[in-house]
Amino acid sequence: MKTADIIGLGFMTFAFFLGAGNIIFPPMAGFLAGEQMSWAMLGFLVTGVGLPLATIIAVARAGGGLLTMTELLPKGVGIVIAVAAYLIIGPAFATPRTGLVAYEMGLKPFLGAEAGQMSLTLFIVGYFGLSLVLSLNQGRLLDAIGKVLTPVLVLLLVVLAIAVLVAPQGSVPAATGDYLANPGVKGLLEGYNTMDTFGALMFGMLIIDVLKQKGISDSRLQTRYLVRAGLIAAAGLAFVYVSLFQLGATAGGLLSAPSNGGEIVALYVAKLFGPAGQFILAGIVSLACLTTAVGLTSACADFFHTLWPRLSYKGLVIGMSLLCALIANVGLSALISLSIPVLVAIYPVAVALVVVTFLKEHFTHPRLAFRLVLLVSMLFGALDGLKTAGVDLQLFNFLPLFDLGLAWLLPTLLAMGLCLCWRMAPKLNPLSAE
Numbered sequence: 251m252k253t254a255d256i257i258g259l260g261f262m263t264f265a266f267f268l269g270a271g272n273i274i275f276p277p278m279a280g281f282l283a284g285e286q287m288s289w290a291m292l293g294f295l296v297t298g299v300g301l302p303l304a305t306i307i308a309v310a311r312a313g314g315g316l317l318t319m320t321e322l323l324p325k326g327v328g329i330v331i332a333v334a335a336y337l338i339i340g341p342a343f344a345t346p347r348t349g350l351v352a353y354e355m356g357l358k359p360f361l362g363a364e365a366g367q368m369s370l371t372l373f374i375v376g377y378f379g380l381s382l383v384l385s386l387n388q389g390r391l392l393d394a395i396g397k398v399l400t401p402v403l404v405l406l407l408v409v410l411a412i413a414v415l416v417a418p419q420g421s422v423p424a425a426t427g428d429y430l431a432n433p434g435v436k437g438l439l440e441g442y443n444t445m446d447t448f449g450a451l452m453f454g455m456l457i458i459d460v461l462k463q464k465g466i467s468d469s470r471l472q473t474r475y476l477v478r479a480g481l482i483a484a485a486g487l488a489f490v491y492v493s494l495f496q497l498g499a500t501a502g503g504l505l506s507a508p509s510n511g512g513e514i515v516a517l518y519v520a521k522l523f524g525p526a527g528q529f530i531l532a533g534i535v536s537l538a539c540l541t542t543a544v545g546l547t548s549a550c551a552d553f554f555h556t557l558w559p560r561l562s563y564k565g566l567v568i569g570m571s572l573l574c575a576l577i578a579n580v581g582l583s584a585l586i587s588l589s590i591p592v593l594v595a596i597y598p599v600a601v602a603l604v605v606v607t608f609l610k611e612h613f614t615h616p617r618l619a620f621r622l623v624l625l626v627s628m629l630f631g632a633l634d635g636l637k638t639a640g641v642d643l644q645l646f647n648f649l650p651l652f653d654l655g656l657a658w659l660l661p662t663l664l665a666m667g668l669c670l671c672w673r674m675a676p677k678l679n680p681l682s683a684e
Contacts, residue, residue, distance in 0.1 A: 251466065251475060259457065259475060260482025261400040266453045266545030267302060267446055267483055268403070268490065268538050269348055274355075276491050277518075278511035279440050280498025284423040286433035287499040291492065293437030299487045301601065302446040306480030308607040309454030310473040315553065316451055319607050322620040331599060332553070338592055339448045340550035341570045345543050346578035349377045352539035355512060356532040367579075374578045381543040382571040385551070386564055403537040404486070406530060410519070411493035414500070419521040423502035439654060445593060446487075447600050450480075452549040459552055547571060595635025598658040602627035605666065612670060619669035626665040630658035 251259070276294065283290035312319045316335060320328030338344070353373045358365045428436040457479055461472050494515075501514050504521065508514050519527035551566035606613075606623050613619040634655050637643050649657045 264486035265541035274511035277498035280495035290437035298441030305450035315455030418500035591639035598631035
């Protein structure tokens with residue numbers, strides 16, 4: 251590939267990751283961290299950028315997506331995990347959410363009192379219609395997203411970043427809540443909640459397929475370009491997060507108690523650019539949402555086409571676009587309340603899968619290690635999901651980190667450690683038989 255193609259591939263990967271949530275979430279964290287912003291931002295970058303990059307590299311090492319990475323699990327279990335992950339992060343939640351956020355921040359502010367169900371429906375139909383057109387041909391994704399839409403998005407983000415650094419609009423607020431005592435840990439947890447590791451599991455395979463469409467069939471070249479694309483995307487995400495953390499950390503005095511990062515960004519941009527600021531913000535959010543929707547739709551359609559070849563890629567794209575448009579009309583709040591507990595429950599499995607993929611060569615019995623580690627992460631992740639759903643689980647308050655929604659972390663690490671120790675003493679391992 252030419253240098254311009256590699257940069258375009260990296261830009262495309264960056265655009266797939268960068269959704270509206272990634273834009274409006276860091277400012278809130280920066281605002282709450284205030285004087286402790288640096289430590290909070292460092293923790294956020296570890297899980298918000300480091301984990302997705304590690305996942306992209308894991309996909310490259312495995313030579314495929316979720317189906318390849320779960321091949322050591324019992325027959326059928328890997329398929330169930332993969333199907334559940336693609337449905338949740340695709341048409342059941344994440345993709346419809348991009349349309350809703352684009353409407354809420356990109357169009358609704360201009361409609362005022364005229365905003366209603368009809369305007370939402372018309373916008374959603376047009377939005378997913380455009381997403382459908384851009385998703386239909388995988389071979390054109392690199393040109394449409396990486397070389398056209400993303401450069402415009404990056405330009406808008408660079409303008410905003412420079413303005414924030416040159417002309418901060420407020421003061422640095424005092425740190426509040428958990429950011430006061432443990433800003434690094436709190437930032438780490440907030441970055442984990444971006445859920446971009448799921449996206450990386452999906453996009454890694456999609457990028458490989460895009461490379462195949464471009465005539466690159468050698469697996470070593472595919473891995474090399476995938477890693478490079480991941481590095482470019484990680485650099486882009488880090489740039490955005492640092493800029494938006496700085497925006498939030500210099501917004502003291504603009505808002506007394508913002509309910510979300512979107513309020514902070516909207517007011518800050520309006521103060522910086524005046525009436526034109528709303529157009530700039532609408533452009534950033536709309537492009538970020540659209541590119542993510544295209545990536546998620548393409549990745550889901552590609553996965554189900556690979557799993558069941560009788561289902562055509564184009565037919566799946568059309569069907570998923572229609573389903574996303576239908577679900578989006580439920581409304582953002584209802585969609586989030588229904589889906590987040592499921593995401594919280596299954597996300598630990600994705601993180602554990604990435605880690606054991608890196609450790610695969612160090613396990614004497616990788617099949618046993620994969621099954622044990624993923625089983626532990628699934629069971630304890632289910633507890634976190636039930637707690638998020640509002641189920642009373644005070645009985646489990648004794649578990650470390652349960653109050654933070656990370657009950658799965660230490661047991662999963664313990665299971666990994668035991669599997670590595672079995673390698674050191676295989677003769678003493680009563681479960682060594684495959």
